[in-house]
Amino acid sequence: MKSKIKNRLHIKSLIAGIILGVMLFSTTTVVLAATYQAKTATFPIYINGEEWQTDSLIAVIDGRTYLPLRALGDVLSVDVDWNEKLFRVEIDKPEEIYVITEQGGKYHRTNCPTIKLVKEYLAKDKAENLGYEPCGLCQPK
Numbered sequence: 001m002k003s004k005i006k007n008r009l010h011i012k013s014l015i016a017g018i019i020l021g022v023m024l025f026s027t028t029t030v031v032l033a034a035t036y037q038a039k040t041a042t043f044p045i046y047i048n049g050e051e052w053q054t055d056s057l058i059a060v061i062d063g064r065t066y067l068p069l070r071a072l073g074d075v076l077s078v079d080v081d082w083n084e085k086l087f088r089v090e091i092d093k094p095e096e097i098y099v100i101t102e103q104g105g106k107y108h109r110t111n112c113p114t115i116k117l118v119k120e121y122l123a124k125d126k127a128e129n130l131g132y133e134p135c136g137l138c139q140p141k
């Protein structure tokens, strides 16, 4: 009789131990974190041959250069916005990059069949500001 009670207690404590173990295991959060050392970039960044001036922090981590997303958007002429309602970053890429060729005078879509030698890739507004006109064949909008 005493051994049956002892066995029941033993089984109860075993079950309690298993439940406690499962609870501990299931509520434990595993955090995998790496530590990186960021340094401020000591080198300039050039855009189309001109040194880029910015107040943004340019960081170097493990030999790679990091810019804040908004600053990167400014460099690449891409709109970067924060959507507070949706709590996300939204990036609007320009629709097309236009090609200036060695023949000069015109700007083209990248797939224009008249392109033989690419001189430069520009945004449309930049091409127009430099006096280039749209190609009559590929008709970039």
Ligand SMILES: [Zn+2]
Residues within 6 Å of the ligand: 107, 108, 109, 112, 113, 114, 135, 136, 137, 138, 139
């Ligand atoms: Zn064209």
